[in-house]
Amino acid sequence: MITESQSQAVPGPSYRSAEEIGRTAAGPRPLPPLDGHTLHTMPTPVDTVLANGLRVIAVRRPSTPMVELRMALPFAGDTYAQVATAEVLATTLFRGTPGSGRRQLHTELACQGISLDASRSARWLNISGSAPGHALGTLLDALAGALTSSSHDEEDVARVRARMPRQISIIRSQPHVIAQEALFAHCYGEVAGLQEVPLAAEAERVTAERVRALHHAMVRPRGAVMVLVGELDPERAVADVAAITALWGDTGTTGSELELPALREGIVLVARPGAVQSQIKLTRHTVSRADDRFPAVSIAALAFGGYFSSRLVMNIRETKGLAYRTDSGFQDHLDQLALTVDADTATDATVQAFGEILAELHRLVNAPPSVAEIDSAREYTIGMAMLALTSQAGFAGSVLTAVILGHEPERVTRFPELLRDVTTNEVADAAGAFFRPETFSGVVVGDAERLESGLRELVGDRLVPRQVT
Structure with a gap:
């Protein structure tokens, strides 16, 4: 609180304009030089491929007491039904594992400041997560549980299936989505693997059994990449990932490489x-x-x-x-x-x-x-x-x-x-x-x-x- 005596001790206005702040008795204040040439250096990463085929890259950057996790698994669909099933799989991946409810899992993670999310693109199943440095083990445990035994139960799949067609119809009505789909159709014909937004009719036919079958066939460590950055010991982090994912092995069959036809002209x-x-x-x-x-x-x-x-x-x-x-x-x-x-x-x-x-x-x-x-x-x-x-x-x-x-x-x-x-x-x-x-x-x-x-x-x-x- 400013007292009367304090306020009288400061003559003149109680503030300065931006123009006044930017000038001195000698003229305008000089601007500092632009620092356009300082480049980041790459901290030495621990970069290894585990026995199950998962590549793990860990980098120590302790600017905040957090760890960021980013992960990508090959996930290109070769049919429209598979694309829709993959979308439901990504949505339900972190809804819980057998024996644990969705609410219980999310509550336990949230109480420790942990987040986990999954999304699908045309070629990848993308996973992002963050946690305080001391809770990295819990983050990895939750991730490993979802990758190896996510439940994709009937209730969750039914809930997602019920709302997804409406969401898809809204997204597909957007002009930029219409244009993108039309561009792909003109350039390449019908290529399901390019599809970012599934077809509503296909989404309505997705079942929990199909989601679990796709999970078993395609959620595999071989070819996947995990990146960990933050307040961590890179060697120990990689060892923890190796231990936690030791039972996550290749299942199903390797999908065929999708190739594009020649680009059409016009x-x-x-x-x-x-x-x-x-x-x-x-x-x-x-x-x-x-x-x-x-x-x-x-x-x-x-x-x-x-x-x-x-x-x-x-x-x-x-x-x-x-x-x-x-x-x-x-x-x-x-x-x-x-x-x-x-x-x-x-x-x-x-x-x-x-x-x-x-x-x-x-x-x-x-x-x-x-x-x-x-x-x-x-x-x-x-x-x-x-x-x-x-x-x-x-x-x-x-x-x-x-x-x-x-x-x-x-x-x-x-x-x-x-x-x-x-x-x-x-x-x-x-x-x-x-x-x-x-x-x-x-x-x-x-x-x-x-x-x-x-x-x-x-x-x-x-x-x-x-x-x-």
Whole structure:
């Protein structure tokens, strides 16, 4: 509490404005230099493959008294029924084990500050968890119990099955999901393994017996990766994982490797009568992340449309206001890495926005990014990569992503150095090789009656009308 005598001892105003704080008697306060060159170092990990085939990577980073766990198990479905069953499996994985109820398990974990969650992507069963350092053993016990003997009982499966069709229908009604599904269908035909969102009709047919059978067949240690980061002794943590998962062995049969058919050419117009917005999605295959050219392709994609100062964003979003959102980046299509360009526009602006995208692709090929553009894109992506490594959770996630994409853990700190070595000529070569507009396939989802003639003027016979049922 400020007394009267204290308040009288401070002459003048009791606060200063931002402008006053930012100035001194000698003028404006100088800003500290940007520290854009301090890179993270990779702590020496304990990286081993256990006898059952599980790869465990443990890294000590005791910035907080917590441990972060990230895990991925190969989980690509080769039928639509399997995709739906896998979705239910992920949802019910931590609902309890035989002899323990769901509420009891969650209460015991929550009381110790432990969290565990599972989700499914097109290729992986993803598990994330966190715990105080002293409770790592309890976290691992709960995880091992779910992996080896999760109950997936009739009540839980029935509850999930009852609500999932409605959730799926809501998700599948979203324009970006419609566009993504249409893109996959056009580019590859019907490939169940690409499906991120299961079909509602398939979800309604999932039974607890099918979930348990899929668990037995596919929840296997061989090929799985576990990453532990935080306040831990790496050697001891790996030994604990080995002991706790000793009875978790390979079951079922190894699934077949899914391969994509050749990417189909052309631009498909997907009809949504009366739509007031359109989604534009273009894609083409590019080099793998292990290719020496990938850093240059990354910078070219970023300079083209991958962040707020990129050419495409400045053109169709900031300057001309033709798009609500636009982006350029990479997406994994099973075993293929795809370069993607997409934009969300109003119906009236769709044709013009599409034309500007094609024009910017031409311009990137004929007038590659300048030194200034390359430096800006490089510093941005290095900064974002380094920012992701500042927390235990971000570090664990980055290491797991690097490993499941075929790299070693050191990739998370080495990739920024690879970006620094990229030359202007390498970016120009990448732009010429991978950004020619005629090499992209894609879809435009919108009001076909209002868009078809304008789009045909832009791409001619490459436009293929298609009605979504």
